[in-house]
Amino acid sequence: MDRFHLIQIVGARPQIIKSAAIDRAVKKQFQDKIRLTTVHTGQHYDHGMSEVFYKEMSMCAPDINLKVGSGSHAQQTAAMMTNCESSFKELEPDGVLIYGDTNSTLAAAIAAYKLGIPVMHVEAGLRSHNLKMPEECNRIGADHLSTYLFCPTPAAIDCLAQEGVHGHDESPSLERPGVYMTGDVMYDNSLFYAEQESEEHEVQGIDLRAQEFILATCHRPVNTDDPSIFSGILRTLEEIGRSHHMVILPVHPRVSRHRSVLEKYIESPHIKLIEPVSFLEMIRLESRCKAVVTDSGGVQKESFFFKKPCVVMREQTEWTELVDNGNAVLCGNDPERITAGVSRMLNAECTYPPFYGSGNSAEEICELILRHH
Numbered sequence: 001m002d003r004f005h006l007i008q009i010v011g012a013r014p015q016i017i018k019s020a021a022i023d024r025a026v027k028k029q030f031q032d033k034i035r036l037t038t039v040h041t042g043q044h045y046d047h048g049m050s051e052v053f054y055k056e057m058s059m060c061a062p063d064i065n066l067k068v069g070s071g072s073h074a075q076q077t078a079a080m081m082t083n084c085e086s087s088f089k090e091l092e093p094d095g096v097l098i099y100g101d102t103n104s105t106l107a108a109a110i111a112a113y114k115l116g117i118p119v120m121h122v123e124a125g126l127r128s129h130n131l132k133m134p135e136e137c138n139r140i141g142a143d144h145l146s147t148y149l150f151c152p153t154p155a156a157i158d159c160l161a162q163e164g165v166h167g168h169d170e171s172p173s174l175e176r177p178g179v180y181m182t183g184d185v186m187y188d189n190s191l192f193y194a195e196q197e198s199e200e201h202e203v204q205g206i207d208l209r210a211q212e213f214i215l216a217t218c219h220r221p222v223n224t225d226d227p228s229i230f231s232g233i234l235r236t237l238e239e240i241g242r243s244h245h246m247v248i249l250p251v252h253p254r255v256s257r258h259r260s261v262l263e264k265y266i267e268s269p270h271i272k273l274i275e276p277v278s279f280l281e282m283i284r285l286e287s288r289c290k291a292v293v294t295d296s297g298g299v300q301k302e303s304f305f306f307k308k309p310c311v312v313m314r315e316q317t318e319w320t321e322l323v324d325n326g327n328a329v330l331c332g333n334d335p336e337r338i339t340a341g342v343s344r345m346l347n348a349e350c351t352y353p354p355f356y357g358s359g360n361s362a363e364e365i366c367e368l369i370l371r372h373h
């Protein structure tokens with residue numbers, strides 16, 4: 001039988017990282033059954049947002065880079081759709097695997113769907129129920145165009161059911177999609193790459209043994225588009241660094257536009273603004289920090305994987321089990337709530353149930369794809 005030709009679509013940083021798990025599973029176990037082609041939309045393009053991961057995580061470079069780059073939502077999504085369509089027509093894949101909830105996810109889903117190619121969604125069913133988030137639009141769209149929905153948690157399966165998307169065991173089709181609880185490919189990755197973590201104690205010149213620290217990240221439009229809100233967040237983080245532990249913040253390129261706000265903290269001993277870090281460096285930070293303050297989806301979960309309490313600078317999360325179990329607290333972007341959240345979470349006693357599978361989600365996804373081939 002011919003190998004199943006699977007195209008995986010990546011574009012933004014978290015998708016490149018997630019794709020490492022499928023890449024690894026295919027190389028290790030499914031080389032004779034799956035032919036994997038990686039198409040990078042070019043949504044993220046800085047070395048530290050894309051190439052660094054290919055080198056460090058031993059992934060093959062993308063087979064195709066559509067080099068779409070930045071733009072408004074419509075410009076970016078339209079360019080990705082057009083370019084994905086050409087690639088799909090030329091490559092004639094048996095399935096298109098998409099990750100998460102970015103513009104790359106939705107664009108590839110629409111292009112594949114309209115060519116009649118089955119769409120396979122990793123991280124299906126997640127919902128924040130905040131319709132103002134661009135990601136919510138991308139997730140809902142992608143899920144309803146998918147034939148295979150790979151859900152990381154039971155809560156994601158419930159969200160799909162609420163929207164009338166129910167799983168079918170027989171050959172999945174558009175009318176009768178397959179909905180599967182597969183666990184989370186990022187749990188696979190965190191386990192795998194944590195083992196590769198060396199005795200290195202430094203990240204961008206900061207000796208992590210020198211003092212305790214809190215790790216922070218911030219890139220959501222609601223926290224970064226308005227300079228006064230972003231400035232308030234930085235001020236709050238510096239204050240937390242002064243009264244608890246130094247804060248280390250790898251700066252997302254989205255906020256480089258607020259140069260004058262960032263410049264105020266260059267010399268601060270309480271908050272260290274650094275370039276985006278590689279995934280192994282991120283694991284180093286996550287595994288050694290005292291707590292995490294973030295608005296990132298991925299970083300919320302990784303703080304759980306590395307057993308660190310998390311203060312979420314959002315009003316909702318897709319990873320509701322973390323909040324329900326007391327591993328994370330939602331604080332929006334209000335300085336007082338963030339400060340109180342950090343004080344509370346630094347002393348929190350948390351448990352870490354196996355919410356995200358057993359570390360072999362990527363293998364399960366590959367098996368499910370092949371089951372009906």
Ligand code: UD1
Binds near residue numbers: 013045049101253
């Ligand atoms: C995107 C995703 C978001 C995801 C995040 C992960 C959408 C709508 N948003 O947000 O869901 O959480 O990626 O990090 O898909 N830029 C650079 N260099 C780069 C990439 C971006 O300088 O390599 C700058 C550009 O000024 C660009 C801005 O960052 O306009 C925003 O990039 P974009 O990809 O549109 O959105 P993100 O905020 O990165």
Ligand code: UDP
Binds near residue numbers: 276299
């Ligand atoms: N990450 C990284 N370097 C950084 C910041 C984040 O490698 O400087 C990783 C992080 O460990 C996680 C992923 O990027 O695996 C999360 O991406 P991001 O926060 O950009 O997006 P989100 O998960 O919110 O979509």
